[in-house]
Amino acid sequence: MKFRTLLRHFRESFKNIGRNGWMTFASVSAVTVTLTLVGVFLVLMMNLNHIAGNVEKDVEVRAHIDNAANQNDIKAIGKKITEMDGIESVIFSPKDEELTNLIDDLGDNGEAFKPFEQDNPLRDVYIIKTKSPQDVIKVAKKIEGFDYIQSVKYGQGYVEKLFSFVNIARNIGIVLIVGLLFTAMFLISNTIKITIVARRKEIEIMRLVGATNTFIRWPFFLEGLWLGILGAIVPIGLIAVLYYNLYKYAQPQITFKFVELLPASPFIYQVSAILIVIGAVIGIWGSLMSVRKFLKV
Amino acid sequence: MIEMIDVKKTYPNGVIAINGINVKIKPGEFVYVVGPSGAGKSTFIKMMYREEKPTSGNILVNGLSLPSIRNSKVPLFRRNIGMVFQDFKLLQTFTAYENVAFAMEVIEKEPEEIKKRVMEVLDLVGIKHKARMLPSELSGGEQQRVAIARSIVNDPKVVIADEPTGNLDPETSWEIMNIFEEINKRGTTLVMATHNRDIVNNIKRRVIAIESGKIVRDEHRGDYGYEI
Numbered sequence: 001m002k003f004r005t006l007l008r009h010f011r012e013s014f015k016n017i018g019r020n021g022w023m024t025f026a027s028v029s030a031v032t033v034t035l036t037l038v039g040v041f042l043v044l045m046m047n048l049n050h051i052a053g054n055v056e057k058d059v060e061v062r063a064h065i066d067n068a069a070n071q072n073d074i075k076a077i078g079k080k081i082t083e084m085d086g087i088e089s090v091i092f093s094p095k096d097e098e099l100t101n102l103i104d105d106l107g108d109n110g111e112a113f114k115p116f117e118q119d120n121p122l123r124d125v126y127i128i129k130t131k132s133p134q135d136v137i138k139v140a141k142k143i144e145g146f147d148y149i150q151s152v153k154y155g156q157g158y159v160e161k162l163f164s165f166v167n168i169a170r171n172i173g174i175v176l177i178v179g180l181l182f183t184a185m186f187l188i189s190n191t192i193k194i195t196i197v198a199r200r201k202e203i204e205i206m207r208l209v210g211a212t213n214t215f216i217r218w219p220f221f222l223e224g225l226w227l228g229i230l231g232a233i234v235p236i237g238l239i240a241v242l243y244y245n246l247y248k249y250a251q252p253q254i255t256f257k258f259v260e261l262l263p264a265s266p267f268i269y270q271v272s273a274i275l276i277v278i279g280a281v282i283g284i285w286g287s288l289m290s291v292r293k294f295l296k297v
Numbered sequence: 298m299i300e301m302i303d304v305k306k307t308y309p310n311g312v313i314a315i316n317g318i319n320v321k322i323k324p325g326e327f328v329y330v331v332g333p334s335g336a337g338k339s340t341f342i343k344m345m346y347r348e349e350k351p352t353s354g355n356i357l358v359n360g361l362s363l364p365s366i367r368n369s370k371v372p373l374f375r376r377n378i379g380m381v382f383q384d385f386k387l388l389q390t391f392t393a394y395e396n397v398a399f400a401m402e403v404i405e406k407e408p409e410e411i412k413k414r415v416m417e418v419l420d421l422v423g424i425k426h427k428a429r430m431l432p433s434e435l436s437g438g439e440q441q442r443v444a445i446a447r448s449i450v451n452d453p454k455v456v457i458a459d460e461p462t463g464n465l466d467p468e469t470s471w472e473i474m475n476i477f478e479e480i481n482k483r484g485t486t487l488v489m490a491t492h493n494r495d496i497v498n499n500i501k502r503r504v505i506a507i508e509s510g511k512i513v514r515d516e517h518r519g520d521y522g523y524e525i
Contacts, residue, residue: 002405019390205386208346209447210376211403213369 001214013222023195024227027286030191031231031279034184039239039275041180045173046271050262052166056133059162061140061154064123069148074124077146081126084142086135095122123150134163181278188231189286192224196290203294213295220291221284228283229276236272243268298324298486299345299455304354306340306510314340315351316510322488324454327481329497330490331521332507338490341507342459345488346380347371359454376404379448379456379485383463385440387432393419393443394428400447418446422476438469445476449485456480458489462496474500497521 017024063081065074074092082090093101099122103110116122130139140154196203206216247264254260299322306315314337322328332338343349344356347363356363359377366374380386387396394415401411419425422442424435432440441461448456458477462470474496481487491497497504497520504519505512514522 004408005402005405008402016390201386202388202390205388206399206403207372208375208380208386209400209403210372210451211399212372215372215403 224287228279
């Protein structure tokens with residue numbers, strides 16, 4: 001295809017948007033409504049995911065070492081843990097430090113433990129973080145089997161519940177977003193189909209005068225793209241303004257440790273990009289699928 | 298130029314539209330296709346521009362065997378023939394000029410050439426002064442002139458017209474026929490399906506009469522031959 005022809009297709013696609021004013025309005029509205037819904041869910045899900053991630057990140061394995069172990073044994077255990085799959089970090093915390101932390105954590109009540117500084121009942125501990133929080137249980141079970149390990153703690157019972165809750169929340173979110181996307185595709189492609197059925201005569205005439213299918217498709221392809229992008233403008237504006245204000249005013253009110261919203265600055269851009277891409281893809285897809293029907297002569 | 302060999306066409310619903318036609322149309326000929334409604338005229342015409350495929354037999358147009366052309370190549374074949382219809386088939390959102398220019402744009406002609414040639418053919422059909430008007434702003438006769446201009450803009454060897462005067466008053470019909478005669482004089486083969494008795498009887502040309510899917514008459518300078 002000559003560059004001049006490509007320019008013609010661009011020009012033609014813009015003209016068609018104007019020529020088919022009300023049909024354009026209908027298609028853009030359909031895109032706007034569904035993308036707004038998709039956008040809101042996206043914001044909710046991504047934040048929920050972020051919060052869940054924060055909670056998960058705090059999960060760690062604490063391996064308490066038996067007092068019978070000597071320095072070499074302790075080092076050997078550390079090396080063995082580090083060499084395991086999926087380990088992110090291994091920190092050694094000697095029992096003196098453990099006691100100091102305990103006393104500090106307990107504040108005034110910590111004074112009661114001061115006498116133990118002479119004869120520390122605590123153990124040396126390896127604090128292990130896994131790359132994937134879900135691996136915590138597997139890693140903990142394995143370490144339990146090592147020599148000189150007195151006990152392994154990772155919040156048994158609590159962690160399993162947390163993980164299953166987070167998983168369910170994530171899956172529900174994914175199902176909702178996928179479902180919404182399908183609805184959007186269906187709704188938008190149907191609207192576009194109606195606008196193109198109205199133009200079936202136009203396609204028929206184009207074929208009669210010798211336009212190839214590719215030649216006919218190009219302006220429709222571009223038109224679908226513009227419809228998708230036009231339809232994404234309002235949802236993006238709406239979500240940007242709302243989220244910016246939510247982040248600015250609501251975030252400082254939230255004091256609960258794990259609940260932290262995604263920072264407005266990169267997040268709004270990310271959501272905008274996602275919405276534009278979804279709009280464009282759905283617009284193009286709907287447009288091409290509808291034209292295809294009339295090109296089978 | 299155009300040749301049909303043992304052509305039969307049966308539609309999926311069982312209707313036999315064409316039942317064994319053999320015909321040869323030489324370059325530069327002017328042929329009327331006549332016959333009662335439902336006789337198979339339209340199918341006969343449609344097969345010439347590959348809108349319909351024959352069930353059996355072969356059709357050659359400009360040396361191409363139409364039944365064997367792939368669907369995707371049909372538009373390429375149609376670039377070499379001009380078509381005119383009863384309902385004009387103009388793009389309603391395009392001006393007269395744009396409608397004619399479109400046929401040249403699809404074959405990626407140079408813009409300068411398009412401009413020159415489109416004005417030339419609009420002049421030939423006598424509608425140059427209305428080039429910027431939309432079809433809805435033109436009369437039936439004027440719309441048909443635009444359609445004719447479009448059909449000849451790429452200098453096809455064959456022009457196929459399906460009831461081109463069907464929607465026009467007698468006076469306008471004569472004007473349109475004058476344009477067709479002019480086109481034919483320049484060497485373009487013209488095949489025209491028509492119900493217009495006056496035209497066929499006054500502008501004497503070859504007449505092919507079709508009834509029940511068969512050619513029942515093929516005369517060098519024939520009459521319309523049917524009572525209306």
